[in-house]
Amino acid sequence: MKVENHTIFVQTTAGTDILDLTGRVSEVLGESAVRNGSVHLFVPGSTGALTTIEYESGVVNDLRQAIERMAPEDIPYEHNKRWGDGNGYSHVRAALIGPSLTIPVIEGRMALGTWQQIVLLDFDNRPRERRILLQISGE
Amino acid sequence: MKVENHTIFVQTTAGTDILDLTGRVSEVLGESAVRNGSVHLFVPGSTGALTTIEYESGVVNDLRQAIERMAPEDIPYEHNKRWGDGNGYSHVRAALIGPSLTIPVIEGRMALGTWQQIVLLDFDNRPRERRILLQISGE
Amino acid sequence: MKVENHTIFVQTTAGTDILDLTGRVSEVLGESAVRNGSVHLFVPGSTGALTTIEYESGVVNDLRQAIERMAPEDIPYEHNKRWGDGNGYSHVRAALIGPSLTIPVIEGRMALGTWQQIVLLDFDNRPRERRILLQISGE
Numbered sequence: 001m002k003v004e005n006h007t008i009f010v011q012t013t014a015g016t017d018i019l020d021l022t023g024r025v026s027e028v029l030g031e032s033a034v035r036n037g038s039v040h041l042f043v044p045g046s047t048g049a050l051t052t053i054e055y056e057s058g059v060v061n062d063l064r065q066a067i068e069r070m071a072p073e074d075i076p077y078e079h080n081k082r083w084g085d086g087n088g089y090s091h092v093r094a095a096l097i098g099p100s101l102t103i104p105v106i107e108g109r110m111a112l113g114t115w116q117q118i119v120l121l122d123f124d125n126r127p128r129e130r131r132i133l134l135q136i137s138g139e
Numbered sequence: 140m141k142v143e144n145h146t147i148f149v150q151t152t153a154g155t156d157i158l159d160l161t162g163r164v165s166e167v168l169g170e171s172a173v174r175n176g177s178v179h180l181f182v183p184g185s186t187g188a189l190t191t192i193e194y195e196s197g198v199v200n201d202l203r204q205a206i207e208r209m210a211p212e213d214i215p216y217e218h219n220k221r222w223g224d225g226n227g228y229s230h231v232r233a234a235l236i237g238p239s240l241t242i243p244v245i246e247g248r249m250a251l252g253t254w255q256q257i258v259l260l261d262f263d264n265r266p267r268e269r270r271i272l273l274q275i276s277g278e
Numbered sequence: 279m280k281v282e283n284h285t286i287f288v289q290t291t292a293g294t295d296i297l298d299l300t301g302r303v304s305e306v307l308g309e310s311a312v313r314n315g316s317v318h319l320f321v322p323g324s325t326g327a328l329t330t331i332e333y334e335s336g337v338v339n340d341l342r343q344a345i346e347r348m349a350p351e352d353i354p355y356e357h358n359k360r361w362g363d364g365n366g367y368s369h370v371r372a373a374l375i376g377p378s379l380t381i382p383v384i385e386g387r388m389a390l391g392t393w394q395q396i397v398l399l400d401f402d403n404r405p406r407e408r409r410i411l412l413q414i415s416g417e
Contacts, residue, residue: 001140001276001279003314003416005384036142038179038274040316042382045391046332053234054185058217059227066210066231071344078336088337092344095331099394100380102239104181104274106144111272113184116238133389135316135382137279137416138142138276140279140415175281177318177413192373193324197356198366205349205370241378243320243413245283250411252323255377277281277415 004032006134012122016064016093020055021132022117026110028134035108037138041101044131047090047124049097055117067093067121090123097121105138143171145273151261155203155232159194160271161256165249167273174247176277180240183270186229186263188236194256206232206260229262236260244277282310284412290400294342294371298333299410300395304388306412313386315416319379322409325368325402327375333395345371345399368401375399383416 006028010019021041029039041050053063070093077088101118104111112118122130145167149158160180168178180189192202209232216227240257243250251257261269284306288297299319307317319328331341348371355366379396382389390396400408 001142003279003316005314005382036144037276038142040380040382042380042389044389044394046330046394051234052185052238054230056218056221058219058221059230062216062218062227062231063234066235070209070348077340079334079340080336082334082336088340091332091337092340095329095341095397096344096375097235098237098376098379099330101237102179102181102241102380104144104179104272106272111181111183116183116185119234133382133384137315140281175283176415177281190373191324191377193369195357195360197358197360198369201355201357201366201370202373205374209348236374237376240376241318241320241380243283243318243411245411250320250322255322255324258373 001139004136008132008134010120010130012128012130014126016067017122018060019120020117021120025118025134029110029136032136034105034136034138037105039103039105039110040135042133043099043120044133047087047094048130049094049099049121050101051097051119052116053119054115055119070096087125090125093123140278143275147271147273149259149269151267151269153265155206156261157199158259159256160259164257164273168249168275171275173244173275173277176244178242178244178249179274181272182238182259183272186226186233187269188233188238188260189240190236190258191255192258193254194258209235226264229264232262279417282414286410286412288398288408290406290408292404294345295400296338297398298395299398303396303412307388307414310414312383312414312416315383317381317383317388318413320411321377321398322411325365325372326408327372327377327399328379329375329397330394331397332393333397348374365403368403371401
């Protein structure tokens with residue numbers, strides 16, 4: 001059994017940017033010798049998160065709206081009063097969804113559902129170059 | 140160190156079905172040679188999720204109601220307008236909770252708390268046969 | 279590749295106590311021989327959860343308030359009617375956030391962002407001595 005570390009870079013926009021990473025992760029996995037094991041994804045930083053969803057613009061917008069209800073952008077945040085960068089809502093959203101996702105790899109492929117894609121949620125209020133760590137482990 | 144892939148099948152009902160998987164997972168683990176490592180659970184599909192809770196019908200209903208507040212069934216969803224299957228709320232709920240859960244295995248047992256059970260949340264609006272992937276890795 | 283099991287104990291207070299575990303986890307990792315792999319954290323029990331956040335008291339309070347909106351302390355919970363321990367909200371909050379977190383280890387260090395800390399959220403309504411399981415695996 002072995003561990004491989006990879007990194008994916010993506011460019012995001014301001015606002016709640018939700019990006020499909022599935023193709024990029026599959027490409028990296030395709031070059032790995034691991035046939036059975038897992039892919040672990042992690043987003044370093046406190047305003048990004050990872051989950052899965054059917055990557056169809058309707059439901060992606062629906063998710064954006066649910067998150068806006070949970071941690072609205074325009075209510076007062078103590079973080080903003082202290083640091084003045086206006087992204088208190090971004091930090092709260094990222095903490096609620098979480099930075100970590102593990103997907104089983106079986107016979108060389110990620111065991112996702114047919115309509116299930118891996119997404120990065122970038123909640124920050126400015127464009128970012130995001131680094132996503134991709135750890136493949138197994139045999 | 141090794142990796143074993145297993146699958147559990149469960150039958151769900153329509154509505155937010157919350158099922159205790161702990162016994163089923165323990166059974167599979169009991170037949171494994173892994174003594175120290177982890178069990179990783181993953182639900183393929185974009186309308187299911189996994190977490191832990193005390194599996195007691197009161198608090199299970201309380202969780203159902205909290206999720207209904209976060210992503211109500213009867214508000215408009217763009218997904219429904221486009222695809223007409225009426226399960227926009229199911230997709231949003233699943234993305235918020237997440238499809239993946241990892242539990243340490245120590246001396247052949249899952250290190251759950253006394254009142255902590257593994258649950259599948261099936262948010263889809265129709266009965267499903269669900270497949271849960273169970274990956275055991277360790278020594 | 280190998281697996282090491284460790285335990286961290288922390289003392290929490292009543293209310294939604296949010297504690298930074300990063301230093302404690304780093305100390306344990308510093309004594310491990312694992313250079314590439316992962317740290318998996320798990321909180322046994324159904325009223326605790328784990329995530330990451332910038333551990334700054336402003337945004338920590340903001341997170342506390344978002345969670346209070348999602349599962350308010352003072353609304354009726356079926357769990358409370360049946361069990362009388364008044365912590366129905368604690369169980370629901372813990373199930374929503376989740377008990378499990380995995381962080382990649384690269385060249386002997388956790389690959390966290392600069393302002394990203396590991397936090398335990400103890401939602402119980404009484405002080406607890408909490409046990410957090412820390413599993414280090416890799417090479």
